[in-house]
Amino acid sequence: MKITIDEDKCVGAGQCVLAAAEVFxxxxxxxxxxxxxxAPPQELLADVEDAAARCPALAIEVEK
Structure with missing residues (x-):
């Protein structure tokens, strides 16, 4: 898994931290x-995908 963030899109809602504090x-x-x-461990995939889905600005991209 690889995660990329577009900081310019981020609105600071904090939903990613609530979903995956180990990663964000x-x-x-x-x-x-x-x-x-x-590149977090695979066992955090569900939390990371949840964080990306919660992001109101769609600033998080997850590649499996």
Whole structure:
């Protein structure tokens, strides 16, 4: 699995962090998503896909 983020699209909603805190965080100054692990273990796939689906700005892309 590979994750990419489009920071320009991110609106700082934080849904990704709620879904997969092991993989995503937010910058303190503006709430933009921070990718903690661009290639997380396969057992986190469901959480990462949930985070991508929850993103209102569609800023997260997941490649399997």
């Amino acid at each position: 965080d937010q910058r303190d100054e503006d709430g933009v998503v921070v990718l903690l692990d661009s």
